Amino acid sequence: MPPVPRDPVERVYREIQRNVRDLSAPALGEAFSDLYDACGDVLTRATAVPLATQIPNKQYVSFELDGRRSRAVNTVLFERSVQDWRAFLDGIYANDYSGLTSEVITRRVYSLAISFCAVIDLTRRGDQKTPGTFFEWLIGHLFAVRLATNPTKRLPVLNLDLTTTLPTDFIFDLGEGRPKFHLPVKTSTRERVIQVWAHQRVLDGVYGTGRFLGTPVILTETKTDQQSRSVVEICLPEQWRIYQMHIAQLRRVYYLDVPAAYARLNDVFPPLHVAPFGQFFLEVDDLVA
Amino acid sequence: MPPVPRDPVERVYREIQRNVRDLSAPALGEAFSDLYDACGDVLTRATAVPLATQIPNKQYVSFELDGRRSRAVNTVLFERSVQDWRAFLDGIYANDYSGLTSEVITRRVYSLAISFCAVIDLTRRGDQKTPGTFFEWLIGHLFAVRLATNPTKRLPVLNLDLTTTLPTDFIFDLGEGRPKFHLPVKTSTRERVIQVWAHQRVLDGVYGTGRFLGTPVILTETKTDQQSRSVVEICLPEQWRIYQMHIAQLRRVYYLDVPAAYARLNDVFPPLHVAPFGQFFLEVDDLVA
Structure with a gap:
């Protein structure tokens, strides 16, 4: 057995990796929630610095930590809440979309996805592959659940x-x-x-x-x-x-x-x-x- | 004016870059010859280390210099000779292909192209873009001359x-x-x-x-x-x-x-x-x- 990584983000990421063969399994959703939690611990330590933009109706920040900067995060969409994410998962596992609008779902998924990407930007220099792989798993899971x-x-x-x-x-x-x-x-x-x-x-x-x-x-x-x-x-x-x-x-x-x-x-x-x-x-x- | 780079490979590369707007100009061929010369000075200092391969009728080496290694170079095609390259250029500028076979042309162009790529591998860590840009200019020049x-x-x-x-x-x-x-x-x-x-x-x-x-x-x-x-x-x-x-x-x-x-x-x-x-x-x- 490989040693368990001490970094919580890394540890939960490995756990997801071990379970993606069954992308529709609700257990995967639990792991995504844990990862979201672990990302929050990193982002809480980071500073959100506003970025300029000319794009209508959008506002962006970059997280900064220990001299590193994250990709742009759209603050109009970004509401970091593991609780809201879990409620969304409960809804889709139960196939119950009452109270969920397109905007709400997009916001929930964006907030988790961009949190993880930002954390990787802040902790691993030049790693483009991990955010891409993670995003594929996340969207794959949500499609697999929705389409059963x-x-x-x-x-x-x-x-x-x-x-x-x-x-x-x-x-x-x-x-x-x-x-x-x-x-x-x-x-x-x-x-x-x-x-x-x-x-x-x-x-x-x-x-x-x-x-x-x-x-x-x-x-x-x-x-x-x-x-x-x-x-x-x-x-x-x-x-x-x-x-x-x-x-x-x-x-x-x-x-x-x-x-x-x-x-x-x-x-x-x-x-x-x-x-x-x-x-x-x-x-x-x-x-x- | 930007300062003239001291590295001869870099200096000639910049000269080519300044002249690629007219890709069919024979002056560009002269610059490619100078670049080939400058690459030879680097490769002469490097060691060609054989690589294993199962591919039929092919043999590869990797150049090594100061702890760095180049991409694989096919020794069946590789004959580093600026003189042969200049003779090939004289032929295509005169639209005279007597004595030139497909094999000979391929060998001449391969030897220049892979020399430059190997030199960049040995001198610039992680630079994938420069070999690609150079190869585009080289092939663009040869097509432009052939098609006038x-x-x-x-x-x-x-x-x-x-x-x-x-x-x-x-x-x-x-x-x-x-x-x-x-x-x-x-x-x-x-x-x-x-x-x-x-x-x-x-x-x-x-x-x-x-x-x-x-x-x-x-x-x-x-x-x-x-x-x-x-x-x-x-x-x-x-x-x-x-x-x-x-x-x-x-x-x-x-x-x-x-x-x-x-x-x-x-x-x-x-x-x-x-x-x-x-x-x-x-x-x-x-x-x-």
Whole structure:
């Protein structure tokens, strides 16, 4: 047995890692709550320093601790409360969404996700991988609970004489005669986003258009300029429209912190549906109908 | 004016950087020759340590200097000779390929490219960007000379009410009624390769299929295991076949160090044409016919 790490964040992270094979298990939710607690102990010691931004209706801070700085945290969405998070989990485990709005759900999940990312920024220099892996587990768990099924990351291809398997992002298979969800999960996309459309195109081509609902989940597109200490969102809305027209059709793009430029894609024709993550929990029955 | 760097490799690199706006200029070839010279001074001081490999007909070494190690260098292709490189440049500037085979050209270009990459590995910790940028300039120069035209990296889109520009890899436009080359240039691809097919799909969709010949140029797919000091090639040939069938059609994939698993894609049906880079210089007239 490897030694138990003394750092509480590290210890709970390892515990989650040991249990992600069954992503729909409520025990995983308990571990996420413990991790949220442990992150709170770090953030309580840190100082929240305001950042400048021109983005309408958004305000950001960076946590600072021992000379290190975290990524930008949107204070309009950020309400660090393990109690609220546990109440949200109780709701989704009971399949009871009364009193939960899209805004409330988005806020709960954003606050946990960005807490962990900020703690890793403050404690591990240059570690980009751990926040990405953690965010994939977190969103994977919430989808698995909501859809009452575990995902796969590999699909068989049987195409005449070509037999192989295709590695994929999360695929949630709702069973015969029902759609499957194609769920790429990223902390941010930048210029790599074209991969999401390309993977959707491959799924459409190999298995047939309409069988997989492409619903990527992304944390944020913020970038902090270190000189001016100001926050911008890196967005390529015109390119997204071209990908949606010419590569494949995504059904939704869910964000925890919806970028202003992408929110406007809901209002052009043809629209590209960009929504806060919480909306998924309320509209999933319509999506699969 | 910024100060002139004392490191000769750095100084010549900056000189190339100042001149890449005219990628077809022979002056750039002179600077590449000077850079090759400067890299030789570093590599002469380094020790070439053999690496293990199971890849048929390939042998690799890693250069070591002051406790640092370079990426794997294929000794079957590596013949460090600035004189041979200059003779090759004289040939392509004069559009005279007599005596030049695909193998000879590939060897000349590989030896310069991998020399620079190895020097950066030995002198700048963790710098992945400089080798990639340099390799793009080098291949861009050779394409620009061979096609007698400079590339663009941005294309206008005019599609009904949608007017924008599309950022692209190198595009070499041979003029009205002739094909354009779509030239992604990468030192290696790994899982990011699907982007190349996706960009080709966008070009086919926006401008019409057949107008852009997709011909990516890649240095190598080697990976050195640091524990066992052995070299493997990271290849996904079955996925490449699926991309070629379902996303878009690439006309050629050129490699400086052709991976064994991708070379075999020439022999399956439908074939995917993977060729040593030198072949481009000899077959380009057939490709555009």
